Amino acid sequence: MSAPSDRLLTYVLRLADDNLILGQRLGELIARMPELEEDIAVANLALDHVGQARNLYQYASELDPEGRSEDDFAMLRDEREFLNAVLVEQPNGDFAHTMVRQFLLDAYQVPLYRALSDSADDRLAAIAAKAVKEASYHRDHSSSWVITLGNGTSESHQRTQTAVDALWRFTADLFAADEVEDELVAAAVAVDPSAIRPAFDATVADVLAQANISMPADPYQRLGGRTGFHTEHLGHVLTEMQILYRSHPGVTW
Amino acid sequence: MPILRDTGDADNVAGQDASAHELWPVVAAVPDPEMPPLTIADLGILRSVDEIDGRIVVTITPTYSGCPAVEYIEGLIADAVIETGVPADQVEVRRELSPAWSTDWITPQGREKLEMSGISPPRTLLDGTPVRIGLIACPQCGSTNTTEISRFGSTACKALYRCNDCAEPFDHVKEL
Numbered sequence: 001m002s003a004p005s006d007r008l009l010t011y012v013l014r015l016a017d018d019n020l021i022l023g024q025r026l027g028e029l030i031a032r033m034p035e036l037e038e039d040i041a042v043a044n045l046a047l048d049h050v051g052q053a054r055n056l057y058q059y060a061s062e063l064d065p066e067g068r069s070e071d072d073f074a075m076l077r078d079e080r081e082f083l084n085a086v087l088v089e090q091p092n093g094d095f096a097h098t099m100v101r102q103f104l105l106d107a108y109q110v111p112l113y114r115a116l117s118d119s120a121d122d123r124l125a126a127i128a129a130k131a132v133k134e135a136s137y138h139r140d141h142s143s144s145w146v147i148t149l150g151n152g153t154s155e156s157h158q159r160t161q162t163a164v165d166a167l168w169r170f171t172a173d174l175f176a177a178d179e180v181e182d183e184l185v186a187a188a189v190a191v192d193p194s195a196i197r198p199a200f201d202a203t204v205a206d207v208l209a210q211a212n213i214s215m216p217a218d219p220y221q222r223l224g225g226r227t228g229f230h231t232e233h234l235g236h237v238l239t240e241m242q243i244l245y246r247s248h249p250g251v252t253w
Numbered sequence: 254m255p256i257l258r259d260t261g262d263a264d265n266v267a268g269q270d271a272s273a274h275e276l277w278p279v280v281a282a283v284p285d286p287e288m289p290p291l292t293i294a295d296l297g298i299l300r301s302v303d304e305i306d307g308r309i310v311v312t313i314t315p316t317y318s319g320c321p322a323v324e325y326i327e328g329l330i331a332d333a334v335i336e337t338g339v340p341a342d343q344v345e346v347r348r349e350l351s352p353a354w355s356t357d358w359i360t361p362q363g364r365e366k367l368e369m370s371g372i373s374p375p376r377t378l379l380d381g382t383p384v385r386i387g388l389i390a391c392p393q394c395g396s397t398n399t400t401e402i403s404r405f406g407s408t409a410c411k412a413l414y415r416c417n418d419c420a421e422p423f424d425h426v427k428e429l
Contacts, residue, residue: 037403037413044405051319055350126351130318133353133429141404 007180008121009063010083011190013073014180014226016056017084020074021234022105023049024241025092034095041141045102048134055127075245079228079235086225087170089234093163096156099145100163103207106139108174111199112191120188143207150211157212164208165216170231172221175200273304279337280311283329286322287408290366293326297358300349309339312347314354316429317409323348356410356429368392373414373425391416392423401425 026046033039057070068076088105092098113135116128149156175193177185184190208215222231245251280302281294293299293313300312311330315323327346334344356375359367364374371392388397396418403413411424 037405040403040407041405044409047319047321047409048317049319051317055318122351126349126353127318130315130350130353134318137404137427137429 005063005065007183008189009060010180011184012056012060012063012124014083016053016060016073017082018088018105018109019049019053019056021082021084021237022088022102023047023053024237025088025090026098026102028240029092029098038095042098045138045141048131048138052127052131052134055130059123059127071245075242079230079238081228082225082230082234082238083228084225084230084234085170085173085176086222086231086234087167087174089225089230089237090167090170091233093166094159096149096159097163097166099142099149100160100167102138103142103146104167104171104204105174106135106142107200107203107207108171108196109135110139110203111196115191115196119190124189139203143203146207146213147211150208150213160211161213164213165218168216169218169220169222171200173223173225176223176226178226273302273309276309276334276337276339277302279333280330283326283333286325286329287410288367288370288372290370291359291363293330295360295363295366297360297363298326298354308343308345309334310345310347312349314349316354320409354429356426359426367426371423372411373423375426375428378428389414389425391419391421393421394419 023046026042026049029042030039030046033042053074054070057073060073061068061070087101090097090101092101110132113128113132117125117132119125119128146160149160151157175197177193181190181193185192205215224230281292281299283293283299285291285293285296285298288296296316298313298316300314301310303310303312311334313323313326313330327348330346331341331344335341355378357378359374367374373389373392376387376389389399390397391399391414394416396416398417399414400417401412402415402422406413406424410426410429412427413422414425415422
């Protein structure tokens with residue numbers, strides 16, 4: 001059984017890694033989006049996610065008995081040490097895929113950050129109170145695209161349905177909890193994932209209904225991200241993200 | 254900790270010791286690098302200037318979690334304080350996230366400067382909730398017949414709009 005401070009460190013890394021990996025995925029799209037406005041949008045989304053990740057890694061650095069820096073957390077951990085939910089490491093795919101992935105994460109992060117801003121841990125509460133405003137804006141953006149694409153052409157509708165069908169199996173991982181959450185929830189530090197699940201479900205049901213997209217029937221859910229068991233895609237993300245830092249240790253710019 | 258003291262208002266800076274008191278206008282005059290007509294005091298990100306154990310401690314709050322200008326602003330603040338003769342090792346700039354910055358903290362003077370620079374100021378929020386009051390007016394002709402053309406703009410804090418009457422595109426500071 002790990003010490004309480006280790007559990008808090010693990011929890012902070014879980015929150016941070018979701019943001020860093022999605023930020024990296026969105027960064028891959030800069031200069032590749034279908035229109036200029038969306039190119040600016042993905043860059044801004046990525047900036048917010050990486051910013052949230054940095055605030056969390058800086059806190060993790062202070063909690064870490066090994067004294068690792070924020071760069072160490074981002075650049076020197078291997079795949080099995082990353083604790084993000086498997087949803088955010090999924091490839092960008094087409095535009096519908098990117099927006100559905102964003103929407104599912106936003107629908108989770110808004111109630112998460114809202115609840116976390118009441119955390120007994122002042123630092124987490126402050127980071128979350130800042131982040132919830134950004135997450136709400138992201139959700140407005142991604143949900144409006146899901147609705148637009150779902151009601152667009154038969155092609156955009158089909159692509160959106162395909163994306164929802166492909167990504168839904170990675171959503172339960174967002175809410176996976178173990179003794180880390182259990183004990184931190186008891187201490188009023190962490191958010192109980194089961195307590196925010198109804199808000200997530202309501203948002204998803206509402207937006208998909210407006211988009212004329214059906215909920216996937218396949219009940220299969222791929223879990224494991226929170227304990228470092230990832231899909232094949234994370235290793236590729238890390239390879240590209242970490243190559244420069246690992247080739248030139250301690251590099252700054 | 255005192256929050257949002259206006260520059261030049263003696264009542265608002267009462268209670269500070271002389272040194273920090275004298276430095277407030279110097280720090281408050283530091284320009285925002287992304288919207289240079291505005292100072293960091295206009296933008297509402299300057300929280301306090303204090304003297305703690307003989308050191309000058311300036312506290313600011315970032316607008317967005319990932320605002321790329323924060324580190325640069327910290328450098329500008331340190332430079333401004335050092336220029337008054339304070340030794341470099343006696344200057345510290347702290348970042349505080351809580352309470353989270355809101356566009357409601359932009360001062361009336363700051364909002365005026367935004368409009369004069371062709372940027373539409375943010376609407377007022379109701380107690381921090383995302384209920385926006387009023388319409389977005391074109392900073393060129395004043396028409397409220399405007400359309401959002403991009404939810405994200407040239408910096409993290411702005412969206413892009415167009416005036417349907419005078420046809421000018423303009424930046425709008427997003428309500429946060």
